Amino acid sequence: MNKRTFKKFMSFLIGFAWLTTCISVSSCSEFNIGEYELTGDISELIPKSAYNLEKQNSVSSDGATYIFYAPKMSSNFELWKLSIKSVDYYIDNKLTKTSTEEPYGFYINLSELPEGNHTLFAKICVCGKKCDDTYLEVTDNFMAFPSSVQLYKDIFIDYNFINEGEKFVITPILNELRSSPECQIDKVEYYWDNKLAATKTQAPYTWDSQIVTDKEPHDWRVYVRYSFNGKNESSYNYGFSNYTTLKEDNHFTVWNVMSGRNDFSLGESIPSIIKSYRGKNFKDKVSAKLYFDDTLIAETSSFPFKNEFKLTNQSIGIHKMKCAITVTSGDQKTTSYDEKSIVVTP
Structure with missing residues (x-):
């Protein structure tokens, strides 16, 4: 290849590289790649894994049962500079509420619905400075039971972390004001490293023990047997894996x-x-x-x-x-x- 031919070839390569770069930059702008702020129609760009509904069940002090919903968005929405504008909630295809303020939630009193299966449908409207408003859809199925007073309990497990040589202490606490009347603890069983370590049948049901540090980590479990005036017996379980003493x-x-x-x-x-x-x-x-x-x-x-x-x-x-x-x-x-x-x- 002579010098003249070589120069023409190099000029062609440089021109081709420049053209490819221009096309690449244009494509980045067109398809929202290379920047976090989404533009235009983004309806096909947001994966379903990036959004959902948080669901919580609750029993009030008068025994009424509720379901609470709120949108649950991934941290990517902040990177994409998107925010929630409103959420439309439908029960059995009927628009029930439109939430326009944080936390954009909605709750259902199950006693107000006919007994049986129901469907909640949510349309989450998200918006940004440079993109079109987009609706994200989420569906959840739930069941309404016959109206009745529900029994409920509130048990909190209090325990400590220790230095070597100190005692590990654990106590189950029944919050009576936040439990149904006549709710009572009948028996508490403590398991340490999968072996029954103690059984308590009288308040305050506390168990304390010296930790053997040369066999760490440990696994412990608490089984609280409770009832309502001796009836409707049930249990509340709580545990901790890989428990160690402080270094x-x-x-x-x-x-x-x-x-x-x-x-x-x-x-x-x-x-x-x-x-x-x-x-x-x-x-x-x-x-x-x-x-x-x-x-x-x-x-x-x-x-x-x-x-x-x-x-x-x-x-x-x-x-x-x-x-x-x-x-x-x-x-x-x-x-x-x-x-x-x-x-x-x-």
């Missing part, structure tokens, strides 16, 4: 809602507790903040810390309660989050 330079800070149920009616307070367990050589500073629907409701650096958040004017439906735990070591801060769903009932 000398480590810590474990945990937040719990002090209830076996996550539904609370307006006027009630949500009791929660933050406990911080520290190894013998752990010196870092630990602090925590509590949020209800992203609104700061409490903060502390002293543990254990109890909080009672009273529900006053919150909307009926599913909400989020979150605890942010921050560990400060010198100039470095590390924050972890624990989030729980809270259902506000009528």
Whole structure:
């Protein structure tokens, strides 16, 4: 190949590369690839795995049974700069409610529906600055039972984390004010590493034990046998896998809602507790903040810390309660989050 032919060939390659680059850039814009903000018609771009309905069942203090729904969107919606505009809820093909404010929820009093199978259909309208409004559809089937007073219980399991040589203590607590009248604990069985370790038949049903650290981790289970004045016997089970003692330079800070149920009616307070367990050589500073629907409701650096958040004017439906735990070591801060769903009932 002579020099003249070689120059023409190279000019062709450079021109072809430039043309290919232009086509590639144009395609990126046209098909919304290479940028997070979606544009135009996005109805075929959002996978079904990115959205769903959160569903919670609840029994109120008067025995009425409810189902609560709220849209559950993946974190990708923030990356795509999309938000919910409204949600239309249909029961058996009849439009029942349109929710236009967060958390865009809907609840059903099952006693108000005919007995049998029913279908909930939700149309979630999402919008963005540069894209067309798009409707995402979700269907759920549920059953309405005959009207009757439901029996309900609220059992909270309290336990600790320990350093080597300390006692592990666990106690089941019956919240009588949040349980049906005549609800009672009859017997509590404790299993440690799959073996029956203790049986308690009298309050406070507490079990404590010395931990054998050379066989860690451990697995424990609690079986709470309860009834309603000796009738309608049932059990509540709770367990923990891979339980270990604290290491000398480590810590474990945990937040719990002090209830076996996550539904609370307006006027009630949500009791929660933050406990911080520290190894013998752990010196870092630990602090925590509590949020209800992203609104700061409490903060502390002293543990254990109890909080009672009273529900006053919150909307009926599913909400989020979150605890942010921050560990400060010198100039470095590390924050972890624990989030729980809270259902506000009528």
